[in-house]
Amino acid sequence: MFKRYFGKSFSYFMLILCGLIMVVPFIWMVSTSLKSQTAINKGSVGFIPIDFVNYYTHDGKKELCELVDEEEDQIVINIYDKDGKTFKESYVKVPAESIKSSKKLKFHWDNYKEAFTKVPFGRYILNTLFVSFSVLIGVLITSSLAAYAFARMKFKGRDFIFYLFISMMMVPQPIYLIPSYFLLTKLGWINTYQALIVPWIANIFSIFLLRQQFKTIPQDLFDAAVIDGCSQFGILWRIVLPISKPILATTAIFSLIGSWNSFMWPLVMTSSDNLRVLQVGLSYFAQEASSSTALLMSASTFSIAPLLILFLFAQRQIISSFITSGLKG
Amino acid sequence: MRTKKSYFPLGYILPAFLIVFAFRLIPIVLSFIISFFKWTIHGPEKFIGFQNYIKLFQDPGFWQSLINTFYLVIFVVPVTLILSLFFANLLNRTKKLSGLFRTTYFIPTVTSLVAISILWKLIFSPHGGLMNHVLSFFSIHGLDWLSEPRGIFTLLFGAMGINIPKAFGGPSLALFAIIIVSIWRSLGYNTIIYLAGLQNIPEVYYEAAEIDGASKWKQFFNITVPLISPTTFYVLLMTTITTFQVFSQVYLMTGPPIGGPLGTTKVIVYYIFETGFGESQNLSYASAIALILFIIILGLTMIQKQLEKKVQY
Numbered sequence: 130m131f132k133r134y135f136g137k138s139f140s141y142f143m144l145i146l147c148g149l150i151m152v153v154p155f156i157w158m159v160s161t162s163l164k165s166q167t168a169i170n171k172g173s174v175g176f177i178p179i180d181f182v183n184y185y186t187h188d189g190k191k192e193l194c195e196l197v198d199e200e201e202d203q204i205v206i207n208i209y210d211k212d213g214k215t216f217k218e219s220y221v222k223v224p225a226e227s228i229k230s231s232k233k234l235k236f237h238w239d240n241y242k243e244a245f246t247k248v249p250f251g252r253y254i255l256n257t258l259f260v261s262f263s264v265l266i267g268v269l270i271t272s273s274l275a276a277y278a279f280a281r282m283k284f285k286g287r288d289f290i291f292y293l294f295i296s297m298m299m300v301p302q303p304i305y306l307i308p309s310y311f312l313l314t315k316l317g318w319i320n321t322y323q324a325l326i327v328p329w330i331a332n333i334f335s336i337f338l339l340r341q342q343f344k345t346i347p348q349d350l351f352d353a354a355v356i357d358g359c360s361q362f363g364i365l366w367r368i369v370l371p372i373s374k375p376i377l378a379t380t381a382i383f384s385l386i387g388s389w390n391s392f393m394w395p396l397v398m399t400s401s402d403n404l405r406v407l408q409v410g411l412s413y414f415a416q417e418a419s420s421s422t423a424l425l426m427s428a429s430t431f432s433i434a435p436l437l438i439l440f441l442f443a444q445r446q447i448i449s450s451f452i453t454s455g456l457k458g
Numbered sequence: 459m460r461t462k463k464s465y466f467p468l469g470y471i472l473p474a475f476l477i478v479f480a481f482r483l484i485p486i487v488l489s490f491i492i493s494f495f496k497w498t499i500h501g502p503e504k505f506i507g508f509q510n511y512i513k514l515f516q517d518p519g520f521w522q523s524l525i526n527t528f529y530l531v532i533f534v535v536p537v538t539l540i541l542s543l544f545f546a547n548l549l550n551r552t553k554k555l556s557g558l559f560r561t562t563y564f565i566p567t568v569t570s571l572v573a574i575s576i577l578w579k580l581i582f583s584p585h586g587g588l589m590n591h592v593l594s595f596f597s598i599h600g601l602d603w604l605s606e607p608r609g610i611f612t613l614l615f616g617a618m619g620i621n622i623p624k625a626f627g628g629p630s631l632a633l634f635a636i637i638i639v640s641i642w643r644s645l646g647y648n649t650i651i652y653l654a655g656l657q658n659i660p661e662v663y664y665e666a667a668e669i670d671g672a673s674k675w676k677q678f679f680n681i682t683v684p685l686i687s688p689t690t691f692y693v694l695l696m697t698t699i700t701t702f703q704v705f706s707q708v709y710l711m712t713g714p715p716i717g718g719p720l721g722t723t724k725v726i727v728y729y730i731f732e733t734g735f736g737e738s739q740n741l742s743y744a745s746a747i748a749l750i751l752f753i754i755i756l757g758l759t760m761i762q763k764q765l766e767k768k769v770q771y
Contacts, residue, residue, distance in 0.1 A: 278470035308488035331477035
């Protein structure tokens, strides 16, 4: 009895520990994004965004102030007005013991605004959305058509082409990155949207997933449709696709996550600022603003937020998509 | 029954086929060809035979990148495998909150590697990074994670006052940081895959073993491990292939110069990137390195497939 109880608590302890290791970095990211850069530079590592503030106490009053200079036992300060932004009095010499330092909770939401406007993140996000959805539409069209032919039509060389496709699915991107760059240069596509969209509108893995699904549809359904005078395309459009919605959703999810997070390809194929997708823009921002850690964390937060929100809403569907693809792949 | 033969299969295949042909097949073949030529961005200049490959074997940069990549694989793959099987097992036995755990574990899988790398670079920072802050509670101080070129074994034994030869120093602390991030990132996905595999094992096996008086450990090693082996092979293969391709973590977490300190984090894909798109723009040499990577990945895939055939239950 004791052993079982112990085993259970141990399980939960380990699971919670692992869960914390997974999410704590993200929580820290958000909390750092809400700190002031001054506080970070002064060594604020914790999870609560605090500002280090100084108060000037005199005649029983407590006023917010900023330290300017220190001399022996005197300190030169600027005293803030009630709004906390402008100074009421500047360069006041006061005795050192009348200055009290303390911590104050403050969320610097303006970090987000600053990061968002410092480089054109709005543009990057629009680029990413445009590329992602163009790729998505392309993938859904080309994959449904090809998968249908592979699953349901008989023609010469079908299996050969299919296995050729599958063997190319195994080739990792870094292998063909260099020749692709050469090819796209020859096509004059470097620094264009085509370079980011066209090579990706056929997805072998989606074709594979859809083919597996289409093969499971009973033959009777097809025979009935043919008797009713339905054309091949009509069968695909009216029968096959509607009953394959779950797997189409899986394909769509993979396509979207893949495009949103794709980094190496757009990094190589585009150099102009106008064409940067979010990940590339974020990586440049990380190099340019490497010392503004608060802004970097804000930018990272809003870059992962859209997918994360999508994930939290559709997590059941997304996780099971990953599982199906894992088991079939 | 005769149906009209009016359909035209090629029309269905064609859109996908054209794209795959132009942007997959041609580049893959071209990659092979380019590596035997002096090839610039304008096209081929001169056939040079195996020169690139000879150069490759004498290039210390290439060997170092290969060793760094192997370190990454040797640490990331087994640890990911063991941890994900462990956590999947725990998850499989718990009812309460298991949905919540699955969701939290999965979060790193759907977040971009760019954001993750930027975040972890800051976590490992010696100035206000979370890692050293946490370690300070365990009286470990002042680790300069991403700028430490010394090997982790050198550091570990050094702390105990033992000097070990440089060859046994292991991956640099900086590379170790990248190893940690890579494990962290791949753990959730593999745990979920393992969990799905575990749920496919029929409960009756465990019930029978229980009646026979087998302990939990015996059950794990004699039922779970053999029956989960197809999943293990999948996880092994996928994790190996992805780990060989690590790029973003190195590109964003290390440097300047990227791949530092002292080239100890320069992995093979970054070396390809640097050779092909860096200052030298040596497309043909970069293609030769890429081909070697391809051969390694292909070879490992073959070996694993063969092993999988032998280990069938």
